[in-house]
Amino acid sequence: MIIDISRKLNAHTPTWPGDRPFSYDLTWSKEDTGSVNVGQIASSCHTATHVDAPFHFNSHGTTIDQLPLELFIGRAKVVDVSTKWLIKPEDLAFIDFSQTKRLLLKTNAWSDPSTFPKEIPQLDPSLGEYLNRHGVELLGVDLPSVDPLDSKTLDMHHALEENHIHILEGLDLSAVEPGDYRLTALPLFIEGADGSPVRAILETIDQS
Structure with missing residues (x-):
């Protein structure tokens, strides 16, 4: 089974305050072009x-086109921290990380998809060293950011x-239950970019 874990892009998709909103426009119609x-x-x-x-938060950092695609495909664990x-390392002490390079944290804090949240849970920066020690290479969240919305230092990033x-x-x-899945969340191949939208999906893993 495939579970779509992407947020829909349309004219009503909430964006970071002051950032460019998403838009899709028909440049040419079939009536205009004939085809x-x-x-x-x-x-x-x-x-x-x-x-x-x-590169989004480090002017000398790697850009989106330089990231290895294998980061974004493979086994992932969804953990409920709602x-x-x-969220601190001790909140994840129960996790078996032996097969987990990709960790997805379910906070349920962005409950209204039509509005940008006013505040979100905080991730303790000590999670960086903790997750690295356990072999995690990708952290996913159901939040606009891994840092507080008003952060200028971006300590967690x-x-x-x-x-x-x-x-x-x-x-x-x-709509996702905690557990193990196969994640696919490929960024676009945009040269020099600081980020990229993705179509993220989870596939259930046969546990038999």
């Missing part, structure tokens, strides 16, 4: 479900980069 409809899109790289490249407002962990944000995990 095809041709559309165009405009968007921030950080709208809805997206990958942050290190009872926590500050930097803690993850320092520990070689990449970032997937804006997931919709509302």
